[in-house]
Amino acid sequence: MTAYLAKRLATGLATLLVASVVVFCVLEIMPGDPALLMLGMNAEPEALATLREQMGLNQPVVLRYLDWVCGMAVGDFGRSYTYSTPVHDLIGERILVSLPLAILSLILSTAIAIPVGIFAAARRGRPADTVTMGVAQVGVAIPNFWFALLLIYLFAVWLQLVPAGGFPGWSAGLWAGLKALILPAVALALPQAAILARVTRSAMLEVLGEDYIRTARAKGMPRRVVLWHHALRNAMIPVLTILGLQFAFLLAGTIIIENVFYLPGLGRLVFQAITQRDLIVVEGVVMLLVAAVVAVNILVDIGYAIVDPRLRTRR
Structure with missing residues (x-):
């Protein structure tokens, strides 16, 4: 396990180094x-x-x-040209919005997708499977910014249950902050849940055809035990891969959603820095997001080793 982790860490450091060169060169040649x-x-x-x-x-x-x-x-990202403020201070303020938003979106996406994927796989070829995957296909096709506008109209303008945009800050209370993030989180989570549900269904169908699943059924194990304790664990590797990619997307790809809901997050900070040609802020935020993606991939690799012990001993 130690050698496995060391190899993943070395790969992550090399990725960060290459990414730093690419990010710096691309931004330096910008007009x-x-x-x-x-x-x-x-x-x-x-x-x-x-x-x-x-x-x-x-x-x-x-x-x-x-x-x-x-x-x-050493933690010094430089000083913003526009705000005359250390970049790490700007990032520290904005990540308190983007990180909870990404985590909340991932929790919602996972809580919806995995049960739906298992439900569809257990009813393969039946009307329930067809309807579920049809709804998932619609969710994949809908742009999240358009879905966000629908949510604003329905829950903020018409029903007036949540604010349409803005963020009061965590100093206003935990519930006030979460309330402002509910609609953005749903707008981000549902399209991702549709993708994850389809991947979960495909992975489960592949596992359900294995001999050990048929053996477990032949021994009289309850269907629920076979699905959740035997099939799901062996189907988790592709699911973990998509989860890692989705968290990276939710953290780094929220520029549109943060602008729709007027959230002071990292995505909005990058958008403002690009328009103001504040290169040092763009470089710092992009490298932070790259580091987050690398860290998530390492965690996903650790999850692989936990789910499949053979990976811990494979050379």
Whole structure:
């Protein structure tokens, strides 16, 4: 198990290094001058030169990259050009919205998808299976931003049960914060639940055809025990893969939903930083999201080893 984890950690570190090079190079070749954007088109050349020097934009590209990477290694993401605030402070404020939103969405998605996938697999070819997978297909096809607008109209405008947007902050209370995240979480969770339900059904159907399942049934085991204790565990590897990908998407891909609901999260921060040409903020947030994706993948690999003990000893 130790060698297995060491290999996964080494792969994750290599991924972070390659991603840092790609992110830095892509953002460096983007058109636009941050100093000119901050001072305006009519800025004096002397003022532009002074600001570029203060921002470190006059240094060689390699030196800027090394300074940036070494700073991130010790938790220093630099200072925002636009907000004149350390980037880690901006990230710390915004992640308190994006992370609970992603976790709540993943919990809702998993709680819906796995039972639905098992239900459909246990009734393969029956009308219940057809209807369930048809609804799941509709859920996959619906764009989440359009679904979010429907939720706002129904629950916020018409029924007035939850706020239509904004975030009061966790200082207003746990319920007030969760209430503001309910609609965004549902808008994110249901399309992902549709995908996960289809994957769960396919994985369960493959496992239900195995000999040990037929043997368990022949021994008279209850159907519920066969499905939940024998088939589900062996079908979890593809499900865990999709769960890891979905959490990464929910954490990094919420730009549209956060703008629809006017949530001050990481997605909205990245959107604002791109429009303001605040490269240091974009680089810091993107690398944080890459690190989160790598960490989730490592956790998924650990989940593989727990579900399938053969992976712990396989060379």
